[in-house]
Amino acid sequence: MHDRDYRDVVGGGVLIFGGAFVALYSTTQLEVGSLSRMGPGLFPAALGALLCIFGAIVTVPALFREGAPFPIELRPLLFVLASILVFGLTIRRLGVAPAVVLMTLVATLAERRMSWPGALLLAAGLAGIAVLVFNVGLDIPVEAVRLPWR
């Protein structure tokens, strides 16, 4: 047990900062106007203020009560996000099949169950499905495999 409910302290804090940012941005970067002639900034400014209030309601009581610890599972989080990142970085340069293969290999690391041969087999299979569905089936204007020297 923590002496404070950090889950809600953090969550509410993010809301307060986010709301304050939205309200500030809306009032400084956008025209606010008046209620009878609303500018583009008025609605988001009101929402930002509302978010700050909600954030305070979440945060303040949490400062004065005990909270349970919340475990973060880093392994699945990091490798799933990394696999998406790899795909985004390679899809333009390498084409669909290589990007899917690399993405799958990284994604399988999120769980310790897969052996390397198994992961390679899965990656090849998924790349085949992706090419079949998206290149053959939907005829998307991205090469299945992009040759770097062309």
Next chain:
Amino acid sequence: MEGLLDNVGLGLATAVQPVNLLYCFFGVLLGTAIGVMPGIGALATMSLLIPFTFYLDPATALVMLAGIYYGSSYGGSTASILLNLPGQPNSAVTCLDGYPMGQQGRAGVALFGTAIASFIGGSIGIILLMILSPVLVSVAGQFRQPEYFSLAVMALVVASAITPGRLVKGLAMVVVGIILGLVGTDLYTGAQRFTFGSIALMDGVTVATIAMGLFGVTEVITSIGKTDVNAMYRKIRFRSMIPTRDDVRRSWAPILRASGIGAFFGALPGSGSTISTFIAYAIEKRVSKEPWRFGKGAIEGVVAPEAANNAGDQTAFLPTLALGIPGTVNMALILGVMIMHGVQPGPRLMAEQPALFWGLIMSFWVGNLMLLILNIPLIGIWVRILAVPYHLLYPAILMFVCVGVFTDRYAPFDVFTVLVLGAVGYAMRLLDFPVAPLLLGFVLGPMMEEHFRRAMIISRGSFSIFVERPLSAAFLGLTVLMLAWAIWSGKRAARRSAVEAPIAE
């Protein structure tokens, strides 16, 4: 009445077009499959398929997505009965009596019962949808900007208040969703809002990106290492599915009652079918002459929630199609897809696009019949799906997320947006913020702002326009009541847990 028959004919003509039949079948098939499997939900699957819908007619696209949605409710009970693990959130209650039935060797009867209950519930829902849509559309003829704004506020507040104890967090997520919905070019003034100089953000964030990131990716991250059931699946023989006369006698009244409950809560904006399953179960336990049988394999406790969630799935389309106000996240996604396909939702939809409107509704009949066939003779196949290990499934889900979101605009930017949203979604789970209200806010946000602005122009900046008009005032009054109830029940729950906590230790 004649008008209804004409519409039924028109709708059937659309629904039985070969291409629509095909995609309806594909939708309900996929819906059942993902419904059976824990770790991937209807919403994530629907959002995965959004990129594919651009190659389809709007009506066909909606028929398919809707099929996934109500098909998943059929499949959801299978894992509940066989593994004591709900395949879908709205099948959680089915575990209570479904799993004990399976333990007693009556899994076949339970599966048969849920399929029939689902079909009856679904049918009652569709009939109500057919009768009430024209009524609601004619009432909506009196709606002006204040009514739409107030109704949207009501839907959003109800959606946040439905999870007790998390009212404020739900409301905060609604607001975040609305703000996300405002990103991009302002339609009135052309001003760039929250784009920070990025050209890719000028068109705003798409509903597909939000849904795939917050639901698809987050679901994968949280399910890894948890949903490996490695089912010790058993063969379900057709003979073992035949219910006894006693089962039939016990089931029919609960199915009808629960269908009514489900239909009501399904149509209520913001509440959805999960809550209706809890209420239906509680009511059956209350009215039963033998309440002690519940939790130990009572068939009433299996068929009631399944009838309720399927009835609710169908009537959820009522506010969505007739008013353009989605009641649940799934409906918000359907509405988002309609807008992406250039179909303007709202009360005029029925008059302007009758073929799409009635074709979609009639496709529900087609889909439910297909589901009945898929779920009774072919149940063995679905049971086998439970044996697919999650470590083979999740990379496939991620592949469809990545390639799918990329093909939307061929922009790696969208892939990175999904990445960020996946991380945000995980943080939200960690910090105990509900995700569903965010998507509802996102879809309703732009519409709310537009109606609010117009109402303010009409009233010259006075808020009284929202309470001077009776319907608008009624919606706001209901909203206030709902808020009061949510605060009160949240306080009561907190007090109860404070009393019980020392005893538990």
